[in-house]
Amino acid sequence: AQSVSQHNHHVILSEAASLELGCNYSYGGTVNLFWYVQYPGQHLQLLLKYFSGDPLVKGIKGFEAEFIKSKFSFNLRKPSVQWSDTAEYFCAVTTSGTYKYIFGTGTRLKVLA
Amino acid sequence: SQTIHQWPATLVQPVGSPLSLECTVEGTSNPNLYWYRQAAGRGLQLLFYSVGIGQISSEVPQNLSASRPQDRQFILSSKKLLLSDSGFYLCAWSVLPGARTGELFFGEGSRLTVL
Numbered sequence: 001a002q003s004v005s006q007h008n009h010h011v012i013l014s015e016a017a018s019l020e021l022g023c024n025y026s027y028g029g030t031v032n033l034f035w036y037v038q039y040p041g042q043h044l045q046l047l048l049k050y051f052s053g054d055p056l057v058k059g060i061k062g063f064e065a066e067f068i069k070s071k072f073s074f075n076l077r078k079p080s081v082q083w084s085d086t087a088e089y090f091c092a093v094t095t096s097g098t099y100k101y102i103f104g105t106g107t108r109l110k111v112l113a
Numbered sequence: 114s115q116t117i118h119q120w121p122a123t124l125v126q127p128v129g130s131p132l133s134l135e136c137t138v139e140g141t142s143n144p145n146l147y148w149y150r151q152a153a154g155r156g157l158q159l160l161f162y163s164v165g166i167g168q169i170s171s172e173v174p175q176n177l178s179a180s181r182p183q184d185r186q187f188i189l190s191s192k193k194l195l196l197s198d199s200g201f202y203l204c205a206w207s208v209l210p211g212a213r214t215g216e217l218f219f220g221e222g223s224r225l226t227v228l
Binding site: 004006009032034036043044045046049051090092094099100101102103104105106 | 145147149154155156157158159162164170172203205207215216217219220221222
C-alpha cells in the first residue's frame with residue numbers, strides 16, 4: 001500500500017533561516033506529488049505540485065520542492081522563512097490510474113520573529 | 114470558479130446519536146469527492162472517496178458511511194456516534210488524478226465533538 005512519511009513533526013526556526021522539510025513515499029510506479037499548507041485557522045491549500053518534467057518545482061510564496069525518484073523523496077525547501085510561514089505542511093502522493101490521495105502526518109513549522 | 118461548501122462547521126453530539134455532514138461542490142461537473150479526517154499528529158486519513166453518483170469506496174472500516182446522492186453532493190453519516198469519532202472532517206474534490214489540474218481542493222472542515 002502507498003504511504004507517505006514526513007520525518008520532521010515539529011520544526012522551529014528563526015526568521016531568515018533556511019527550511020527543508022522531508023517527504024518520502026513508498027510506491028514504485030508513476031506518482032504525482034503535492035505539498036499543502038494549512039495556516040492557523042485556515043483551510044488546506046496547495047503550495048506546489050509535481051506531475052512530470054523538471055523535477056525542481058516552484059510554488060507559491062517562494063517555496064520549491066525537488067523530486068528525486070531514486071530516493072522516493074519530494075522535499076520542500078525555502079531559502080529564507082518568514083514569520084508568516086508558521087503553519088502545518090503536508091506532503092501527499094497519488095498515482096496514475098488511482099483516485100486516492102495519500103497524505104503524510106504533517107510537519108508543524110513555527111517561525112520565530 | 115469552483116467552490117466547495119461544507120456544513121455544519123462545528124457540531125457537538127452525544128454518544129449514540131446520528132451524524133450527517135454535508136458537502137457540495139459548485140462550478141464543476143463529475144468531480145471526484147473525498148472525505149478525510151484530520152487528527153493532530155496523524156495527518157489526513159482518507160475515509161471515503163467517490164468517482165460518481167452512488168459509487169463509494171471505503172478506505173477504513175469504522176463507524177461511518179458515505180453517500181453521493183447527486184453529482185456534486187457528498188454526505189458523511191453515522192447511525193450511532195462513538196467517542197472515537199470526534200475529529201476534524203474535511204471534504205475535498207478533484208478532477209481525474211494525473212491531469213495537470215489533478216490537485217485536491219478542500220472545504221473549510223467540520224469539527225465534530227462527541228461527548
